[in-house]
Amino acid sequence: MEAPDLLTPPFATKIAIIVRDDLAAWQRMNVTAFLASGIAAANPELVGEPYRDGSGGNYLPLLGMPVLVFxxxxxxxxxxxxxxxxxxxxxxxxxxxMFGTGYDAANRAATADVPAERLDLVGFAVHGPKNSVDKVVKGTHLHP
Known part of the structure; x- marks a missing residue:
């Protein structure tokens, strides 16, 4: 039996990113990019094929489904x-x-000793079944 195509609509799953509404614009974009990379790294099956232009140029693959930002x-x-x-x-x-660190290991160290309920979250991303993700993001709104 062939595996389902996760990258062709209708999508059975959803990617959602929530950014805190009091961040500067550059921080929102930075956090969104980092969080999307986490989803892609943890879910390689969500990454499509490489891109190519009409001149023969080759480009990196992207997530193959929409990313909703709240x-x-x-x-x-x-x-x-x-x-x-x-x-x-x-x-x-x-x-x-994590805004005060400069590299990956320092980012991980910044969260390692903080209990989950005390994390000062400025961004959060999740991927999963549509209804589960909808329940997770309830109370937020799409980023304008």
Whole structure:
């Protein structure tokens, strides 16, 4: 039996990213990019084929499905993290402290000793079944 094509609509799953609504524009874009990379790294089956232009130029593959970006306050991000954990969904996080680091190992160290309920989340991403992700992001709204 052939595996289902995850990258052809209608999509059975959803990718959602929530960024905190009090971040500067550059921070929102930076956090969104980091979180999308986490989803792609953890779910290689969601990455499409490489791109090619009409002149023979080759380009890297991208996530093969839409990424919905939401925004909300600190409380909404904490609630979303809890909902995802309750549903067993793997998530990517970005905390306020990570803006003060300069590299991957320092980012991980910034969260290592902080209990989940005390994380100062500025970004959160999740991938999973549509209805589960919809319940996780409830209370946030699409980023304008």
């Amino acid at each position: 925004e909300g306050g600190a409380r909404e991000l904490a609630t979303a993290r809890g909902r995802a954990a309750t549903r067993g969904l793997r998530a990517a996080i970005y905390t306020q402290e």
